[in-house]
Amino acid sequence: MNYLREFIINFGNLKLGTHRYDFEIGEKFFEQFEYSLVRQARIEVEVEVEKQRETLLLFNFKINGTIQLQCDICLDEYEYPLSLDETLILKLEEEPQKTDDDEIVFLPVDAYQIDTSSYIYEYINIALPLRKECSQGGKECNPDMISVLKNVNSQPKDDDETDPRWEGLKGLN
DSSP: OOGGGGGEEEOTTOOSEEEEEEEEEOHHHHHTSTTOSOOOEEEEEEEEEEEEETTEEEEEEEEEEEEEEEOTTTOOEEEEEEEEEEEEEEEEESSOOOOSOTTEEEEETTOOEEEOHHHHHHHHHHHSOSSOOGGGGTSOOOHHHHHHHHHHHHSOOOOSOOOHHHHHHHTTO
16 A cells, blocks of 8 residues: 555545645655655644635645754754644646746646645755754754864874875876
């Protein structure tokens, strides 16, 4: 059975009004995406679907939880808190258009379902910090690793010594 099947919302059967879907996301969710940066997480997703017309639906995603990240400085793992609200507008049209707006999705009029897993995955990954540091999770970097890094950076470098293999190339100038 395909794990991501539970994230498919069949909007064709929905009546006009608001409908709510709840999902819990963990390791199994991120395993479905081959190059996922996230491996461990405890996330709750609430999707509120507002069917305004037969051809217009508004999806509100509320994503809350924690993600296990690895610090770029000390390599320790820490929990990164995640809380975001995202909106997706779904329009059904005879001839679906292309748009640069990431919040609007066009589907053919005969479409009756949408897979929300890719949108949830994208929202989570965009919310990840570019530089991951323990301080983002409310803790300090590993002091042992920091002292090792300081020792490595403080060692003098011999920039004056040139690799003998490069000596022959200097004469070509």
